[in-house]
Amino acid sequence: MRRVKVTVRSRPISGDRRTLYLDYYPAVRIPETMKMMRQETLGMYLYDKPKNQIQKRHNESTLAQAEAIRCLRVQAVINEEFGFLDKQRLNTDFLEYFRKETLMRNCSWASCYKHFKTFVGGKCTFAQINVDLCVKFREYLLKAPRFDTSAKALSVNTASGYYRKFRGLLAIALRDKLLQENVNLYLDRIDVKPNKIEFLTQQELLNLSKAPCEIPVLKKASLFSCLTGLRYSDVQRLEWSNIVPNLEGTGYNIRTRTKKTQAEISLPLSPDALELCGERSDGVVFIGLNRNMLNAPLRRWISEAGITKHITFHSFRHTYAVLQLASGTDIYTVSKMLSHKHVTTTEIYLDLLEETKSKTIGRIQIHKDHDPDAA
Incomplete structure (x- = not known):
């Protein structure tokens, strides 16, 4: 050398x-x-x-x-x-490094950064990053209040996600030769608790489509998610330029890059889904849709439809997956449509299907009555 x-x-x-x-x-x-x-x-x-x-x-x-x-x-x-490492590098601002990495990633990274900044009191250098500090940050996350409401603590699964991202940052810093040792070797992850996955049956979906909703764009976007499996983040930023004619010239596809995984997807649009988009224009399809609608307005609409389950917007993605499998779509196709990296991620819906098969037989539809025994 x-x-x-x-x-x-x-x-x-x-x-x-x-x-x-x-x-x-x-x-x-x-x-x-x-x-x-x-x-x-x-x-x-x-x-x-x-x-x-x-x-x-x-x-x-x-x-x-x-x-x-x-x-x-x-x-x-x-x-x-x-x-x-020289002393100058050890004295580099770790928080600033964290902030810059956050700008290149999703909003959950930003929340993780915000919690770490609170934990260290707004100051932290690379020299201070050691096993003891990282273990204490883990303990902090398990008791930390949510920023939107201090009355509630972070869920275990949210804390687990934040700590996983923080450990990922440590790995990046080690790669960049900014840490003295691989701290991750001595850190325990936060184990997640399995969540109950809620979804709508075919009949519940029909009931929801008929129930009045105080915010029309919320209703259209929600039903659109049920018919396409798109996450809220992708429905909200969907633009008309993402809706293009299919190769056969018989309908339309959605072509976009998902916000969460950055995966390129091409999804066929059913006539019902296309109708929910309204008259073709420019810019965003579901104009005015925002996260404030996903709390009280969504709960009131769900209740109006006579549904007592704890349904969130993400439940509509679960609904799409379960009803597609119930209708006979093979799991590999469903996995592709959901932009899952591994089919094992999609297999959780097979367990749900076995438990509720009698309630979910039938194609996904919202404009005509459906007899489950006729499927």
């Missing part, structure tokens, strides 16, 4: 002076910008021909400072080559 040499050099500037700089040979890469650097200006100067003792002492002091900086840079280069 060829070693990098760092040398103090100078070049003439105005006023009979010489500016000092460091010369790297061969050039080194700057981690922050990923650019190669051959020279580093120090912002110091020497008198080319000192005229008195003051100027001579200035030259001596400045050269001593330049040499000290050169030694630090040599140490930093050695640390980089052999996988160590």
Whole structure:
């Protein structure tokens, strides 16, 4: 391996002076910008021909400072080559690093960042990231209140998701050579508790489609999710440009990239689903849809339909999966339509189907009465 040499050099500037700089040979890469650097200006100067003792002492002091900086840079280069960390890197702001990583990911990362920032009181460097701090953050998450309502603590599954993301961040920082050790080796994950998956039967879906809803766009978007399996995040940002004619020219498909997994999907639209979109236009399909509608307004509509289950917007995605399987669609196709990476993720719906098969036989529909025994 060829070693990098760092040398103090100078070049003439105005006023009979010489500016000092460091010369790297061969050039080194700057981690922050990923650019190669051959020279580093120090912002110091020497008198080319000192005229008195003051100027001579200035030259001596400045050269001593330049040499000290050169030694630090040599140490930093050695640390980089052999996988160590210098003190400057250890003092880097971990919170700022976390924030920047969050900007490239989904909203749950932002919530995790917000909790960690609260936990450390708004200050944390890489030097402070150790096993003890990470274990205490785990304990914090298991007792932390939700930001939207301090009266309730985070659910175990939410805490588990946040801690999983935090450990993922530690792995990224280790890859970037910003941590001294692989802290994850000594951390226990937070085990999740299995959630009860709620969904609508075919009859409940028909009842819901007939029940009045105080917010028309909420009703249309919800039923659309039941007919397509799209998550709320993808329904909300669906645009007319994502709805395109299929190759056969007999209907339309949705072509988009999912927000959660960034997977490219192409889903056929049934006539019922297309009708819910309304008259074709430009921009967003379900104009005005927002998360505030998913609380009280959604619960009132569900209650109006005579449904007593705890139904959330995500339950509509479960409804799509179960009713598709009940209608005879094979699990591999359903898995593809749900944009699951692994078919094992879709298999949970088979268990639900076995438990409630008699209630879910039949195709998904919302515009005509359905006799389950006729399927």
